[in-house]
């Protein structure tokens with residue numbers, strides 16, 4: 001487990017922050033009450049085991065930020081704790097490349113610290129693309145972004161940047177200069193906005209001083225913000241970048257939460273139809289074989305009755321996991337409600353689909369599910385439909401009918417709609 005090192009004179013403050021970090025983050029904590037102790041502890045630890053440190057600017061045995069220099073000399077992301085800020089200190093902090101400073105007004109400062117630590121953890125997954133043909137300016141941005149642990153890529157050529165961002169949906173932000181060979185920053189912004197909305201990608205325009213119209217130009221072309229290269233404060237830059245990326249991440253988390261089932265972490269019914277309707281249209285156009293499957297856990301009520309609801313939940317999670325681990329990337333599986341899952345797959349013949357789902361049924365019935373102090377097995381019944389219909393709902397209905405017959409004829413079996421015994 002990676003560690004956060006706290007260096008502060010007050011044992012009370014250290015204990016308070018330690019408790020919150022342990023409760024709210026995946027990190028362990030080491031506390032030190034002065035520079036001397038911090039030196040001893042740092043000598044004992046490998047750099048890779050330290051996630052970040054919280055360091056008081058003024059300590060009894062180091063009154064002028066010497067503790068910050070100690071941690072920065074080992075390249076450890078540093079958050080400074082301070083009672084007041086001045087212009088001189090601000091300058092000093094950014095020269096030392098600290099992640100942030102936090103003013104110790106009251107106990108709510110701890111929320112700010114946790115927030116900053118969470119952001120540091122997330123940032124390696126936040127990819128930022130810099131598009132800038134000036135080496136000096138690109139280097140300066142890279143250094144600033146490295147302090148906050150962002151995943152940074154640099155392009156001199158806007159066309160190459162456009163191609164890269166087009167095919168890499170994990171890029172969260174583009175920071176682009178205006179004057180560049182081949183395509184200016186506003187044009188690049190306009191083209192990127194054709195592909196990505198503001199909820200998917202943040203764009204920050206940049207240009208040199210004296211181009212007052214540039215801010216309006218960039219914003220008009222779809223940028224979220226604009227900075228003047230030589231004159232921005234590092235602190236202001238971080239505040240802007242972090243605020244855009246925080247909003248983007250929150251939006252994406254909400255979108256994921258709205259599309260995924262909370263318990264099993266597979267897509268929900270709504271998301272299933274959003275994705276599958278487009279796939280179904282394409283399959284109809286190209287004559288691709290498709291199969292719809294309804295998968296339902298047998299006698300699931302008795303699992304809840306015998307072991308309790310939380311074991312029932314664990315069984316649902318495990319079955320979802322078994323199904324998910326069997327599907328191909330191109331298949332879509334969703335929880336339709338209760339103990340029922342629906343699956344849509346393309347490109348498999350009816351016979352193959354029968355074999356495939358029989359293997360899945362077998363895999364689930366063989367699995368020993370461990371939940372709380374219990375070990376149990378469950379079976380599933382599966383109904384299939386491979387007769388392509390214009391209306392996707394008709395296929396799902398046919399798969400559902402087959403599932404009903406699988407249940408009626410003994411459960412733990414796969415029934416294909418083409419083999420339905422209509423009398424039942």
Ligand SMILES: Nc1nc2c(ncn2[C@@H]2O[C@H](COP(=O)(O)OP(=O)(O)OP(=O)(O)O)[C@@H](O)[C@H]2O)c(=O)[nH]1
Pocket residue numbers: 263296297298299300301302304308309310311312313316337338339407411
């Ligand atoms: N633990 C848990 N149980 C759920 C959840 N959603 C639905 N259920 C339970 O799933 C059970 C479904 O029971 P039934 O519809 O009678 O079906 P069954 O017992 O699986 O019987 P067959 O489908 O006929 O084999 C009910 O007891 C529901 O309360 C859930 O999210 N968690």
